[in-house]
Amino acid sequence: MRKLSTAETLAAQIQDGATIAISGNGGGMVEADHIMAAIEARFLQTGHPRDLTLIHSLGIGDRDSKGTNRFAHAEMLKRIIAGHFTWSPKMQELVKSNAIEAYCFPGGVIQALLREIGAGRPGLFTHVGLGSFVDPRNGGGKSNECTTEDLVELIEIDGETKLRYRPFKVDYAILRGTYADPRGNVSLEEEAIDMDSYSMALAAHNSGGKVFVQVRDVLEAGTIEPRKVKLPGILVDGIVEHREQPQTYLGGYDLTISGQHRRLSSNDAIELVSHPVRRLIARRAARELAAGASTNFGFGIPGGIPGVALREGVPYQSLWLSVEQGVHNGMMLDDALFGCARNADAIIPSLDQFEFYSGGGIDITFLGMGEMDQYGNVNVSHLNGNLIGPGGFLEIAQNARKVVFCGTFDAKGSKIDVTPDGLHIAQSGQIPKLVT
Known part of the structure; x- marks a missing residue:
């Protein structure tokens, strides 16, 4: 399989100064932590990659070592653009100490902006964020003193004030699925959620970047039903099989969470x-x-x-x-x-x-x-x-x-x-x- 690789091999491809988009959600949902751990290990061993820009829409991590915590090193990271930070106290400390540049944008705005980048459009035009701390009249989402570049601007459309979130190039997207086939098609059928996987893959691919995906299993060609494919192989450059991959930090896979099975009892939620x-x-x-x-x-x-x-x-x-x-x-x-x-x-x-x-x-x-x-x-x-x-x-x-x-x-x-x-x-x- 030409796209099957190892986490270490893919980590070695990440260039200094790259912009990386990662998908995921708190609790370990669709978190490609095996690949991210390899990127961190390479940095700790060699000092590279460094000066990265990291993008994610919702919180990712375990408040300790996983998820975005993997990138929480001052020389490794130059800038972060994110919607939520509490799952990474280490990242919060880097922002607080002015060790990295930090932009805080609404989660849905980040996802929609990535879609616009992938579609080749001139940024995201929206009312979301007007009057808030994201409004350029109130700081434009800049979250510490060392962050100075404007990434949001006010514009007028048909007599109404809107925000334009400016586009940028995405060099890598690091994503997770359940299954992949030899052509790189990826399903998320047993994951807890889909998140923003497709928009991130599209942004990286159409920026001339690469898309790396961690999956639990690689199957034979033709095994994945077309309707279950969430990432078509044309968008995917590297696949890492990680059979110990859990659905969430709870471990294992609960098919009542992914939707394959239904459970009559609701005591778990209570x-x-x-x-x-x-x-x-x-x-x-x-x-x-x-x-x-x-x-x-x-x-x-x-x-x-x-x-x-x-x-x-x-x-x-x-x-x-x-x-x-x-x-x-x-x-x-x-x-x-x-x-x-x-x-x-x-x-x-x-x-x-x-x-x-x-x-x-x-x-x-x-x-x-x-x-x-x-x-x-x-x-x-x-x-x-x-x-x-x-x-x-x-x-x-x-x-x-x-x-x-x-x-x-x-x-x-x-x-x-x-x-x-x-x-x-x-x-x-x-x-x-x-x-x-």
Whole structure:
């Protein structure tokens, strides 16, 4: 097979100064960590590749060593353009210390921009980000002092102000699938989500770059059904077979998450909602659910609402649920596995989901809040000196018909007692969330 290679061989091809797009999501979903580990190992041994630009749309990693943590070395990385940072404390520290340039953009914007790059169009034109920290009047997404180049500009189209996110060349895309064949066709059929794999592959290929894909198994030619191919072989330059590849950090492959099987019991989703304060907030939020409404849940406390709603007897089956990773309905999972579900009705590319959201497809969304002022302005991206990133927050909050924010009054050190009679705040936290 001419495209079959090793992670070490592909890592050796990465050039200094390259721009690399990587797909993935927290919890290890579609994370090509075997290839990324080889790139990191080469850097630690040789000092190359160096001065890289890294692009990803949603958070990737385990808050320790995997995912984007593989690139969190000052000389290895020159610049990062990303939508979420909390899964990589090492990367957050590099940004905070001005060791690398950092741009923080909405996750859906990054995905759509990559599609526009792949299609040869002059960047992304959108309303998403107007008035926020991404607006060039408010910093243009630059996230520290050493970041100076403008990547976003204001333009006027038909009398309306829009943002233009400028295109750039993508040299490599590092992706993951389940199966590949000798021609390089790749399926994601047993993965938890699809994410933005195709748009990244298209951007790299049509920029004259290369696409490297990690898969669990390489099959014989003609084995993969055409409808299951997510990356046609014309886009793929290198395949790495990694048979120990897990679906998520939980290990193994759960076919109720990928959609091949259905499980009647929903206890798994309910058990994830264990913290009493989170559970109490989720219970109150669940009272805002309405039958037939297109409903979105954000990361954090809102991620626990589906399980609590089911336990509380809310008519769960009457709702239409979705998350930005591309999942529709099913038992939404929480915490590190936020973004996937058991028994989903549909799993579509994350980019398609974001376009559904940006066009106004959400009736009600439940989102977390880092800070909120008396005017309703909400900050989830820069907290306590750390770069967090909005993920899908901006696409969702700017376009949903109704937004419900879920959170506590403060953080770090708070002591809250929840009893059958009510809630008692025994000690306030050190970091207030309600600010002026």
